[in-house]
Amino acid sequence: MPVEVALARLLEMAAATPILQRERLPLAQLQGRILAEDLLSTLDLPPWPNSAMDGYALRLSDWTGEPLVVSQKIFAGTAPPPLQPGTCARIFTGAPVPAGADCVEMQENAEVQPDDRVRFIQAMGVGQNIRPQGQETTVGEQVLAAGTRLGPIEQGLAASLGCAELEVIRKVRVAVLSTGDELIEPGQVLGPGQIYNSNRVLLCSWLQRLGCEVIDAGILPDDLPTTRARLGQFNDVDLILSTGGVSVGEADFLGIALREEGELTLWKLAIKPGKPLTFGHFRGVPVIGLPGNPASTLVTFALLTRPYLLRRQGVRDVEPLKFQVPAGFDWPMAGNRREYLRGRLENGRAIIYKNQSSGVLRSAAWAEGLVEVREDRTLAEGESVGFIPLSEVLG
Ligand SMILES: Nc1nc2c(c(=O)[nH]1)N[C@H]1C(S)=C(S)[C@@H](COP(=O)(O)OP(=O)(O)OC[C@H]3O[C@@H](n4cnc5c(N)ncnc54)[C@H](O)[C@@H]3O)O[C@H]1N2
Numbered sequence: 001m002p003v004e005v006a007l008a009r010l011l012e013m014a015a016a017t018p019i020l021q022r023e024r025l026p027l028a029q030l031q032g033r034i035l036a037e038d039l040l041s042t043l044d045l046p047p048w049p050n051s052a053m054d055g056y057a058l059r060l061s062d063w064t065g066e067p068l069v070v071s072q073k074i075f076a077g078t079a080p081p082p083l084q085p086g087t088c089a090r091i092f093t094g095a096p097v098p099a100g101a102d103c104v105e106m107q108e109n110a111e112v113q114p115d116d117r118v119r120f121i122q123a124m125g126v127g128q129n130i131r132p133q134g135q136e137t138t139v140g141e142q143v144l145a146a147g148t149r150l151g152p153i154e155q156g157l158a159a160s161l162g163c164a165e166l167e168v169i170r171k172v173r174v175a176v177l178s179t180g181d182e183l184i185e186p187g188q189v190l191g192p193g194q195i196y197n198s199n200r201v202l203l204c205s206w207l208q209r210l211g212c213e214v215i216d217a218g219i220l221p222d223d224l225p226t227t228r229a230r231l232g233q234f235n236d237v238d239l240i241l242s243t244g245g246v247s248v249g250e251a252d253f254l255g256i257a258l259r260e261e262g263e264l265t266l267w268k269l270a271i272k273p274g275k276p277l278t279f280g281h282f283r284g285v286p287v288i289g290l291p292g293n294p295a296s297t298l299v300t301f302a303l304l305t306r307p308y309l310l311r312r313q314g315v316r317d318v319e320p321l322k323f324q325v326p327a328g329f330d331w332p333m334a335g336n337r338r339e340y341l342r343g344r345l346e347n348g349r350a351i352i353y354k355n356q357s358s359g360v361l362r363s364a365a366w367a368e369g370l371v372e373v374r375e376d377r378t379l380a381e382g383e384s385v386g387f388i389p390l391s392e393v394l395g
Pocket residue numbers: 178179180182183195196197198199200243244245246247248249252273274275276290291292293294296358359
C-alpha cells in the first residue's frame with residue numbers, strides 16, 4: 001500500500017473517532033494543546049487609535065507650515081482629552097491618539113523652536129503613524145479556529161485579546177509498549193544477545209512534546225499469551241503504540257493478537273524504513289505497531305502516527321511541511337518502496353548520512369530532515385527530492 005493511501009486511511013479512521021472531551025486551562029499551560037472552539041475577539045485590537053512613533057500628533061488641516069503650540073503631552077497608559085484646535089500634542093509610541101488629531105509626525109522630522117512651538121519640516125499625510133482602532137481585529141471576528149494547535153504565538157495572541165484561559169481538547173492518552181526479548185533498559189548491564197531499549201524513551205519523550213498523556217508500559221516479551229494479556233490491560237487509552245514484533249518472524253506476535261481479538265486493518269506499506277507498520281484494534285482499542293528498528297520507528301511515527309494523533313484531536317493541517325530541493329547524491333537503484341533517507345541541506349542540496357540502515361538511529365541524530373525518494377525510479381544528483389525538516393515533526 002502506498003504511503004499516501006495508508007495515511008489517508010489512518011486519518012479517516014482518526015477523524016471517525018475524535019476525542020471530544022474538553023478542559024479549560026490557563027494560557028501558560030496550553031503549549032501543544034488543541035483549541036476546542038473558535039476563538040472570537042471580544043474587543044477591538046488596538047482598542048483605540050494609538051501612535052506608532054514618538055513625536056507629535058496634530059490635525060493635518062491645522063498645519064499651514066507655521067510652527068504649532070504643544071498643548072499636551074501623552075504617554076502610553078493615559079487617556080488624553082481631545083486635541084485643542086490649532087495645536088499639536090507631544091505623543092509617545094503606544095499612547096492613545098487624542099480625538100481631533102489625524103496624523104502623527106515622528107520627532108526626527110520636527111524642530112522645537114526657541115519659543116517651544118514645533119515646526120514640521122516635511123509634508124505629512126492623514127493617518128500617518130496612527131495605528132487605527134481594530135486594525136488587528138474587531139469585536140466578533142474569528143481569530144483562531146477550533147482545531148488549531150497552540151504554541152507560543154497563539155498563546156501570545158490569546159493574551160493580547162485578554163483571554164486568561166482557553167477551552168482545549170483533553171490530552172490523548174497513549175500507552176507505549178516496547179516488544180522484544182532482547183531489550184533491557186539503559187543503566188543495566190548488557191548480557192549476551194541483549195540491546196538497550198531506545199524506542200521507549202524516544203517515543204515517550206516525543207509524545208510528551210506533542211502534548212499527549214503517556215502511559216509508559218515498559219517492555220513486552222515476545223510471547224503471544226503475554227502480548228494478549230498486556231494489550232488487554234489498556235482499555236481506557238486512546239491508542240496503544242508498540243514497537244517491534246510486527247514483521248513475519250516467529251517472534252512477531254502483534255498482528256496475530258490483533259487478528260484474534262480485534263482487527264488488523266493496515267499492514268505492510270510501501271515505505272522504507274517502516275514496511276511492516278501495523279494498524280488495527282485490540283478489543284476495540286486502536287493499536288499502532290511501529291517496526292522495531294529505531295529508524296523505522298522514527299520515520300513511521302513522524303509520518304503516520306503523529307498526523308493520526310493530531311487528527312484524533314481535530315487538527316486539520318496534520319502533514320508536515322515538505323519542500324523540494326536538488327539531491328546532492330545519486331540513488332541508482334529504483335526501489336518499490338518510497339524511501340525516507342536521513343539527510344541534511346548543504347548549499348541548498350540534500351545530502352544523506354553514510355549509513356541508511358534502519359537500525360542506525362545515529363543517522364537521524366546527524367540529520368536535519370527526511371529526504372523523500374520516490375519509488376520505482378532511480379535518482380541522479382541534481383534531480384529534485386522532497387525534504388521534511390525534522391524540526392517540523394518533532395514538536
Ligand atoms: N523475512 C522478512 N524479515 C523481515 C522483513 C520482511 O519483510 N521479511 N521486514 C524487515 C523490516 S523492513 C523491518 S523494519 C523489521 C521489522 O521488524 P519488527 O517490527 O518485527 O521488529 P523486531 O523484529 O522486533 O525488531 C527489529 C529490530 O529492531 C530492534 N529493536 C526492536 N525494538 C527495539 C527497541 N525498543 N529499541 C532498540 N531496538 C529495538 C530489534 O532488536 C531488531 O534488531 O523486520 C525485518 N525483517
